Amino acid sequence: MTEKADLQSVLDRAAAGGRITPEEALDLYRDAPLHALGAAADAVRRRKYAGTEHIATYIIERNINYTNVCVTACKFCAFYAAPKDTAKGWTRDLDDILRRCAETVELGGTQIMFQGGHHPDYGVEYYEKHFAAIKKEFPQLVIHSLGASEVEHMARISKVPVEEAITRIHRAGLDSFAGAGAELLPERPRKAIAPLKESGERWLEIMEIAHKLGVESTSTMLMGTGETNAERIEHLRMIREVQDRTGGFRAFIPYTYQPENNHLKGRTQATLFEYLRMIAIARLFLDNVQHIQGSWLTTGKEVGQLSLHYGADDLGSIMLEENVVSSAGAKHRSNRLEIIDLIRKAGRVPAQRSTTYEHLVVHDDPANDPVDERVMSHISSTAIEGGTAHPELKLLASN
Numbered sequence: 001m002t003e004k005a006d007l008q009s010v011l012d013r014a015a016a017g018g019r020i021t022p023e024e025a026l027d028l029y030r031d032a033p034l035h036a037l038g039a040a041a042d043a044v045r046r047r048k049y050a051g052t053e054h055i056a057t058y059i060i061e062r063n064i065n066y067t068n069v070c071v072t073a074c075k076f077c078a079f080y081a082a083p084k085d086t087a088k089g090w091t092r093d094l095d096d097i098l099r100r101c102a103e104t105v106e107l108g109g110t111q112i113m114f115q116g117g118h119h120p121d122y123g124v125e126y127y128e129k130h131f132a133a134i135k136k137e138f139p140q141l142v143i144h145s146l147g148a149s150e151v152e153h154m155a156r157i158s159k160v161p162v163e164e165a166i167t168r169i170h171r172a173g174l175d176s177f178a179g180a181g182a183e184l185l186p187e188r189p190r191k192a193i194a195p196l197k198e199s200g201e202r203w204l205e206i207m208e209i210a211h212k213l214g215v216e217s218t219s220t221m222l223m224g225t226g227e228t229n230a231e232r233i234e235h236l237r238m239i240r241e242v243q244d245r246t247g248g249f250r251a252f253i254p255y256t257y258q259p260e261n262n263h264l265k266g267r268t269q270a271t272l273f274e275y276l277r278m279i280a281i282a283r284l285f286l287d288n289v290q291h292i293q294g295s296w297l298t299t300g301k302e303v304g305q306l307s308l309h310y311g312a313d314d315l316g317s318i319m320l321e322e323n324v325v326s327s328a329g330a331k332h333r334s335n336r337l338e339i340i341d342l343i344r345k346a347g348r349v350p351a352q353r354s355t356t357y358e359h360l361v362v363h364d365d366p367a368n369d370p371v372d373e374r375v376m377s378h379i380s381s382t383a384i385e386g387g388t389a390h391p392e393l394k395l396l397a398s399n
């Protein structure tokens with residue numbers, strides 16, 4: 001264990017770009033003063049973005065939930081319906097999905113995240129058909145979707161190797177994987193919350209295969225379901241090790257568990273301080289991952305704003321539709337002008353980015369700010385509302 005007096009020297013080394021060990025990361029995560037952790041992480045961010053360190057980015061996207069029917073029954077999930085639960089389960093047809101894509105394009109969205117349950121009938125062919133149809137009508141939309149869990153599931157349904165599944169959905173239109181399903185990668189906490197999901201090792205193995213096939217991804221972490229600090233750092237170590245080999249993880253995105261409407265009774269959420277410490281330690285430990293994303297959706301706008309001072313360079317998406325974490329209790333919502341304002345008040349220049357982090361619009365002059373407040377994140381439950389779109393979206397669709 002690192003002596004308290006040595007913590008600052010480890011922080012100084014990390015801030016100067018030196019690699020830290022998992023043991024040092026754990027000591028810093030547990031014991032370094034919060035402000036010192038944030039200052040070191042911010043120093044790394046500034047150096048990584050020298051020349052554009054004054055900018056913080058966001059993206060406009062839409063989550064499209066194609067079904068909530070799922071055989072995997074993760075205990076933390078408030079979104080899914082078991083296949084035999086016909087009263088709660090739903091699926092969306094292709095016309096509905098294409099209409100949502102059209103609305104996304106019309107509102108200036110550049111990315112869709114196709115997200116849903118592990119439906120017992122959806123193999124590789126389902127995703128090929130849908131991605132090809134989306135790309136045919138909306139070639140400008142980036143399909144940044146799914147993750148290793150969906151790949152494992154669809155390959156099993158279609159009885160093909162995961163390499164073939166990835167190659168086929170990539171050819172059909174998938175641009176990159178969203179890193180879904182990482183949850184907690186170490187075995188103990190993963191089994192406790194998602195006993196039917198593939199192991200963390202397997203999740204990483206599939207991501208590594210994808211990276212080698214030219215399909216990059218982001219990586220995520222679900223915090224606050226009862227995992228230890230050591231298990232959180234182990235999760236980071238597992239990602240860093242794969243990233244050393246592939247370089248295919250574009251970003252790391254931790255988010256906090258939402259406790260409503262699920263089967264994890266008695267678990268606590270990560271505190272906001274723990275979340276900020278994770279943003280900072282990720283920036284210091286994951287020296288081979290370019291982007292660290294702050295999440296305002298599960299932690300609130302102020303914490304999202306603070307994350308920009310703890311190593312985050314990006315605030316993720318203004319989601320035109322989101323139904324998964326909102327089903328579990330995430331209540332925060334925002335529109336584009338609020339996100340721009342929030343980033344500005346954090347002392348940064350906001351910029352709308354693409355999926356691959358190019359700056360599409362840099363909002364360096366408030367006089368030129370966008371005026372369309374309909375670009376608003378919609379937080380509600382499609383499952384509860386029976387699949388209705390946001391009122392603004394409906395208005396737009398009927399105009």
Ligand code: SF4
Pocket residue numbers: 070071072073074077078079080116117118149
């Ligand atoms: S998190 Fe995903 S895989 Fe797990 S139950 Fe929910 S929809 Fe299914």
